[in-house]
Amino acid sequence: MLKQSVLISLLFLFSCAKKDAAVIDSAKQEAKYYLTNSKCSDAKDILDDAGYQNDDAEYLSLYASVYACEAGYSELNLLGEVDTIAANKNQVLGTLATLSTSNETQADSSNYRNIMSAIDVLLNSAGSTPSAAAREAKFGVTGATNLSFQALYLILVELGKFMQFYGNTDAAGDKSDGSFGNTCIFTYTQVDAVNYANTILPRCESAGADEGSDELESPISATEIKARLCEGIYLFNNLRDILSNVTIGSNSTFGDLKDIGTQLEEIITDAETFEQGAYNSEVPYQDSINLIKGITNKADCEALPVERLEKWYAIIFETFLPDND
Numbered sequence: 001m002l003k004q005s006v007l008i009s010l011l012f013l014f015s016c017a018k019k020d021a022a023v024i025d026s027a028k029q030e031a032k033y034y035l036t037n038s039k040c041s042d043a044k045d046i047l048d049d050a051g052y053q054n055d056d057a058e059y060l061s062l063y064a065s066v067y068a069c070e071a072g073y074s075e076l077n078l079l080g081e082v083d084t085i086a087a088n089k090n091q092v093l094g095t096l097a098t099l100s101t102s103n104e105t106q107a108d109s110s111n112y113r114n115i116m117s118a119i120d121v122l123l124n125s126a127g128s129t130p131s132a133a134a135r136e137a138k139f140g141v142t143g144a145t146n147l148s149f150q151a152l153y154l155i156l157v158e159l160g161k162f163m164q165f166y167g168n169t170d171a172a173g174d175k176s177d178g179s180f181g182n183t184c185i186f187t188y189t190q191v192d193a194v195n196y197a198n199t200i201l202p203r204c205e206s207a208g209a210d211e212g213s214d215e216l217e218s219p220i221s222a223t224e225i226k227a228r229l230c231e232g233i234y235l236f237n238n239l240r241d242i243l244s245n246v247t248i249g250s251n252s253t254f255g256d257l258k259d260i261g262t263q264l265e266e267i268i269t270d271a272e273t274f275e276q277g278a279y280n281s282e283v284p285y286q287d288s289i290n291l292i293k294g295i296t297n298k299a300d301c302e303a304l305p306v307e308r309l310e311k312w313y314a315i316i317f318e319t320f321l322p323d324n325d
Contacts, residue, residue, distance in 0.1 A: 024050050031062045040069035057143030060125045067118035071111040075153050086256035089263045094173030094322040096160035104165040107215040115158045122151040130296045132245040148246045159235040166213045167321045175323040176203045187212035190307040192279040193314040203323050229309045230301035237296050240264045268293050271315045
């Protein structure tokens with residue numbers, strides 16, 4: 001009698017597992033249909049009804065696509081611009097700011113926030129410290145590569161939006177020549193960042209005045225300012241991680257972007273050299289580039305003092321976002 005009861009229980013559990021798998025597979029297929037027809041909310045509803053599947057790479061990819069759909073974004077938007085990005089690898093930040101999707105007119109627009117939500121789903125799919133290696137360990141090579149490539153598309157778009165808006169770029173990707181008025185991304189107060197800006201940056205020579213974006217200074221709260229600064233670092237460092245640690249075949253859509261990863265690492269190396277040379281005087285904030293370059297999640301970044309972030313922004317983002325005046 002006991003054996004029969006155990007057998008019945010096992011059969012019941014097996015039947016439920018098959019049913020659950022069938023429900024999830026059906027939800028994924030329906031979500032694909034809705035996304036193909038730009039029915040974003042319908043796709044999200046069907047995926048939510050099936051329950052969030054944090055161990056299913058295809059489900060996570062579709063969930064990220066829901067947010068991208070709500071932002072009006074399709075991967076087709078970027079396909080025609082990959083060659084442009086690759087051809088201008090020496091000015092990659094400025095080039096991203098010129099993309100057709102880099103057209104932000106306000107901080108934290110709904111499109112920007114939805115793209116960021118999609119990126120968060122993909123990057124955090126294997127834990128709270130994103131990395132290509134962690135995704136591969138969890139999902140295997142194929143699943144992880146698909147998630148990383150999808151994240152790569154979205155990061156290129158989002159980083160372009162970020163640089164265009166906070167860098168006040170024009171149609172050519174030149175910093176400070178847009179319509180917002182700021183000549184720098186940020187108004188610097190940390191000693192080394194100020195000295196660097198006054199010495200090296202052509203349009204930030206009045207660092208410490210009011211040359212930064214209005215959306216990165218009072219009356220915006222200090223917490224919100226730091227969160228926004230950290231979004232730029234989060235995007236940049238995860239872009240570096242993907243380009244350096246995911247195999248990109250020469251015949252891949254992203255084949256032409258392989259050299260961008262090398263360029264980004266050269267930016268970091270140059271920045272560390274700058275910092276170590278003459279801009280490392282304040283002991284509490286020494287070696288900020290070396291510290292921040294390995295941070296791939298927002299929480300660890302937001303835990304840092306803003307003075308460290310200032311050094312990163314002055315030496316990396318201000319320097320490598322072109323200002324051709």
